[in-house]
Amino acid sequence: MKQACHYASRLASDSLDRPLSLWERLRLKLHLSMCSNCRNCDNNLKLMRQINTLIRKNHYGQLRLSEQQRQQLHKALDQHDNAIH
């Protein structure tokens, strides 16, 4: 199986985005069981994904409209209202 680790890294990456086929799953599982380098890579990619999820939840989860923005938006909606009536 030439290019085995290269291919395994692609499957490990793809598994974060799509369900692997049965054949792909078996192939990846078998390869990871024999290859500590690829096990590390697979775990590294998963850890990266977990950190990115934390960034998303913590960073953007706190955002609020400022009072000024809110007022500006209300005003813009009023102007639009007047334009149609």
Added chain:
Amino acid sequence: MSPPDDPHTWLNEHGDYLYRYAMSRLHNDELAQDMLQETLLAGWKGYARFAGQSSIRTWLVGILKHKIIDYIRHEIRGRNLTEAVESDPTSAFFNANGGWSESPDAWKENPEDLYSNEQFQKVLESCIDKLPEKQKIVFRMRDIVGEDTPTVCKCCDITSTHLHVLLHRARLSLRKCLNTHWFEKGTHS
């Protein structure tokens, strides 16, 4: 109770949520505010078409989502970014037999500690910044924003296969960069 059916009420009840949605994708205050305004107005104009099968919020997010996709798509097209699919930069990480040219290390730290470490965040940001433009865009959208595959493909005018190729490249480069600039250097406590 009658359903809240005017844009002022929507702004009060869903404004923060919609703003967060827009900010996480656009990273620009003014732009996010504009998109939010356009969404509320478009929602008001099209309210007759809102049949009430979903919540108002879901319906408004749908409108906002389309506006953002259109915007990003237009932006990306204007920049005319190309990346050849033929030459594969990930080959550099492997030897002629397809094995690793440099063994990946086991990363011992846990995600919460890394996330809350400002120094690590800086390293991560600079590593993402070094990615080629197109990889950076798809990586951010998919892994940081958490956008689903069809949306990323639509924004970038690419097939899902092409997206998987780009993400594979981005993630392996990022893995290597983090390994070199953080994990290899040992303890940071």
